[in-house]
Amino acid sequence: MIELIYSDLCNGCGQCVTVCPTNVLALSPQGKPRIADQQACQTCFMCELYC
Structure with a gap:
């Protein structure tokens, strides 16, 4: 289960949102x-x- 997102390392491309089933x-x-x-x-x- 996803627990956290390292927003300081994120470039905001949105790929993770797109591929999540x-x-x-x-x-x-x-x-x-x-x-x-x-x-x-x-x-x-x-x-x-x-x-």
Whole structure:
């Protein structure tokens, strides 16, 4: 299950949001990913792979 996002290392490309199969992530108003539905995470690591 996703626990945190290193926003200081994020360039805001949004790839992690796009590839997440269960829509766990969403873009914040600042253009950075945020955890929108942590319980839906299947720990597939697609977000990490595309980061």
